[in-house]
Amino acid sequence: MKKLLRGLFLLGALAGAVYAARGYLQGRSPAKETVQIVFDDGSVRSLDSNTTQGQEFTDIARKLVETGL
Amino acid sequence: MAERSGAGTVRDLDRVLADLRALSEDIESCAVLSGDRDLIFSSHEPGVDRERVGAMLAALVYLSERVARESGKGNISQLRIDAGGGHLLVVQLDGGGVLAATTGQEARVGLVLYDMRNSRGEVEKALAERGDQ
DSSP states (O other): OHHHHHHHHHHHHHHHHHHHHHHHHHHHOOOOOEEEEEETTSOEEEEETTSHHHHHHHHHHHHHHHHOO | OOEEOSSSOOHHHHHHHHHHHHHOTTEEEEEEEOTTSOEEEEOOOTTSOHHHHHHHHHHHHHHHHHHHHHTTOOOEEEEEEEOSSEEEEEEEOGGGOEEEEEEETTSOHHHHHHHHHHHHHHHHHHHHHHTOO
């Protein structure tokens, strides 16, 4: 019984470590997608990819970057 | 490998874009879309669907123009999209056409845009001689 509990404890600790490492690595991944439009009057509009409008741009751009123009 | 559409020669455009790519080594591929949304030049690898590339580029130009209208602005002059694995850069040409380029994630984007803007006049001239503007 004692061995079983120790095994479960070690298994839980291992799972926790894997989860923490995954979160740490995901937190470090940069690749934030943004859109910047410059108009002819010099003004700039930025769109984040977490907006519907920004996502329309980044979805197409990602494919073009992957395949090449 | 460069591919072209239309009959006449586009040697000047080829030369201008080859010069741009030689000058700006961060550029991985580039294309020119006419004011009529025809793909005039594309440096894509063989096997990539040319029509699809032209349509996607035209869609981006349309989306930009829509944002300009909604923002109460005139035309766009430049578009920069940081798209995960790289960047897509677009510079507007006279006559409604665009010069577009893709780069890797670590590219010096400001410098690439500077070079693209500097090449704009030559591209416009080559298009005008070809009768696409």
